[in-house]
Amino acid sequence: MNNSRFVEALDLCEQVLAVFQDYRILGTIARAEEVLGFVQEAVTHYQQALELCPEEELQEKAPILNNMALLFADKGDIPRAIALWEQSLEIKEQIGDVKGKAATLANMAYVVGKTGDKARQLELNLQAALALAQVRAYGDLVRVTMGCWVTHFLPTAI
Incomplete structure (x- = not known):
């Protein structure tokens, strides 16, 4: 998956899933299916991954929720995407994943901005x-700040 070899990842995951069900493999196959355009299959596999993910594996559950949210946002189902991101935020706060929380907030801001709710977009970007x-992730902070500036202040300056 990390080398953009989605067809091979899909084939390999299908072979593994034929032998046993594992939430990590289901999440991986869902990501490959999403990229390859098999959206309904990806939704099904993400849901199965969430169902099989043990409660104590919160660091695994949050990315599954985030990937599902991205899929629904791409499909235009913004309320469902936001609901999934909110679930992911509760988990990221619980496990102390501040950078992950910030990335989720930035994803939410981007999608909310696409709907025209600029005030909510600004609020999420500021969060x-x-x-x-807080965690002195200044490179990431610059990217979020620039996105916020371009979205909210550049149009009025032109």
Whole structure:
């Protein structure tokens, strides 16, 4: 998957899933299916991955929720995407994943901005920026801040 070899990843995951069900493999096959355009299959596999993911594996559950949210956002189902991201945020706060929380907030801000809710987009971007400042992730902070500036201040300056 990390080398953009999605067809091979899909084939390999299908072979593994034929032998046994594993939430990590289901999440991986769902990501490959999503990239390859098999959206309904990806949704099914993400849901199965969530069902099989043990409660104590929170660091595995949050990315599954995030990937599902991205899929629904791409499909235009913004309320469902936001609901999934909110679930992911509760988990990331619980496990102390501040950078992950900030990334989720930035994803939410981007999608909310696409709907025209610029005030909510700004609020989410500011939350992301504050989280990144907390952990001194200055490179990421600059990207979020620039996205916020371009979205909110550049149009009025032109």
